[in-house]
Amino acid sequence: MAELLENYSLKKHNTFGIEAKARYFFRFSSTEEISTFMQNNEIANTSYLILGGGSNMLFTEDFDGLILHPDIKGIELLDEDEDSVLLRVGCNEEWDEFVGWAVDNNLYGIENLSLIPGVVGAAPVQNIGAYGVEAKEVIENVEAISIESKQPVVFSNMHCEFDYRNSVFKKEYKNLFIITHVQFRLKKKAELKVHYGAISKELEAYDEVNLKNIREVIIKIRESKLPDPEELGNAGSFFKNPVVDKEKADALKAKYENMPIYEVNDSETKIAAGWLIEQCDWKGKRFGDAGVHKDQALVLVNHGNAKGYEILKLANDIRKSVLFKFGIKLEMEVNAI
Numbered sequence: 048m049a050e051l052l053e054n055y056s057l058k059k060h061n062t063f064g065i066e067a068k069a070r071y072f073f074r075f076s077s078t079e080e081i082s083t084f085m086q087n088n089e090i091a092n093t094s095y096l097i098l099g100g101g102s103n104m105l106f107t108e109d110f111d112g113l114i115l116h117p118d119i120k121g122i123e124l125l126d127e128d129e130d131s132v133l134l135r136v137g138c139n140e141e142w143d144e145f146v147g148w149a150v151d152n153n154l155y156g157i158e159n160l161s162l163i164p165g166v167v168g169a170a171p172v173q174n175i176g177a178y179g180v181e182a183k184e185v186i187e188n189v190e191a192i193s194i195e196s197k198q199p200v201v202f203s204n205m206h207c208e209f210d211y212r213n214s215v216f217k218k219e220y221k222n223l224f225i226i227t228h229v230q231f232r233l234k235k236k237a238e239l240k241v242h243y244g245a246i247s248k249e250l251e252a253y254d255e256v257n258l259k260n261i262r263e264v265i266i267k268i269r270e271s272k273l274p275d276p277e278e279l280g281n282a283g284s285f286f287k288n289p290v291v292d293k294e295k296a297d298a299l300k301a302k303y304e305n306m307p308i309y310e311v312n313d314s315e316t317k318i319a320a321g322w323l324i325e326q327c328d329w330k331g332k333r334f335g336d337a338g339v340h341k342d343q344a345l346v347l348v349n350h351g352n353a354k355g356y357e358i359l360k361l362a363n364d365i366r367k368s369v370l371f372k373f374g375i376k377l378e379m380e381v382n383a384i
């Protein structure tokens with residue numbers, strides 16, 4: 048059932064656990080409910096924001112407008128052939144519960160994305176990725192409602208313009224479409240990716256390399272260095288890993304031989320932002336309740352009652368020092384509101 052709330056606390060709706068209030072908060076569980084609301088309600092014309100699981104949001108102040116929160120659930124089988132299934136998943140299903148469900152049903156493709164916080168509807172927005180896999184590899188279509196026309200729209204994978212932690216929903220269509228469902232094509236036959244980082248090494252302890260064991264290993268690796276938002280507020284990687292010209296990366300590498308780099312193409316190289324931040328001596332630092340995680344410097348944390356603007360100030364100080372020491376501008380992965 049749809050409901051409209053006023054002066055509503057967003058603390059439980061962002062994984063940073065930041066206290067901020069929304070003037071209006073509209074929760075809905077079907078495409079009909081949101082269409083009716085937008086066609087008949089005056090406040091639908093005030094400034095608005097679409098909020099999923101809040102796993103990539105930093106509220107720096109109260110939001111004096113309308114928050115639209117889709118609460119659509121369910122996993123439906125749309126199509127099946129010998130090799131794969133096409134699933135339609137409601138935007139407010141917890142991402143990791145969906146991954147667990149896929150693994151339990153012997154479906155391949157998202158096991159490396161185990162334990163990423165947030166909901167299914169956020170997966171296409173920032174093309175979530177980890178351990179050598181990105182959501183774009185399994186997303187077939189994204190169903191949304193256009194705020195302008197109030198009509199349902201289907202975006203094919205190509206129209207989503209997926210890129211590293213990016214999509215059309217973060218660029219020209221930012222805040223213009225409410226994602227209601229995501230359609231995933233998952234494989235019935237094993238296609239495992241175990242060559243990223245520590246995965247294959249961790250798998251040596253198991254007698255078989257299978258779907259369930261990979262999920263277990265990924266969960267173990269993530270838990271060893273990424274804080275659980277239920278225990279310590281955070282939004283995963285706060286910055287993107289910067290992509291720089293190959294010449295610049297080579298010059299830095301000559302000076303700092305331990306610098307972790309990843310080839311992007313012939314002319315560009317990606318550098319591990321966590322390493323850059325650690326080199327500037329931020330790892331584990333704390334200013335009031337805003338801090339840098341002790342095991343992964345790319346993650347900013349809320350030790351309790353940090354304000355959004357305090358986290359943002361820390362982020363800006365980090366950016367300045369990385370720019371000063373390495374001449375590299377870090378871009379935020381998190382959306383500051």
Ligand code: EPU
Binds near residue numbers: 178179244283319380
């Ligand atoms: N490193 C440091 N110090 C740190 C953190 C990292 O030296 O404080 C070094 C590591 O030793 C390693 C390299 O940097 O050599 C890369 O670290 P890691 O493997 O932890 O991955 P990352 O590049 O920091 C990215 C994603 C993560 C994803 C992991 C694993 C981005 C912005 N982040 O992190 O995604 O889980 O790879 O695939 O691309 C997220 O987006 O929220 C997220 C957690």
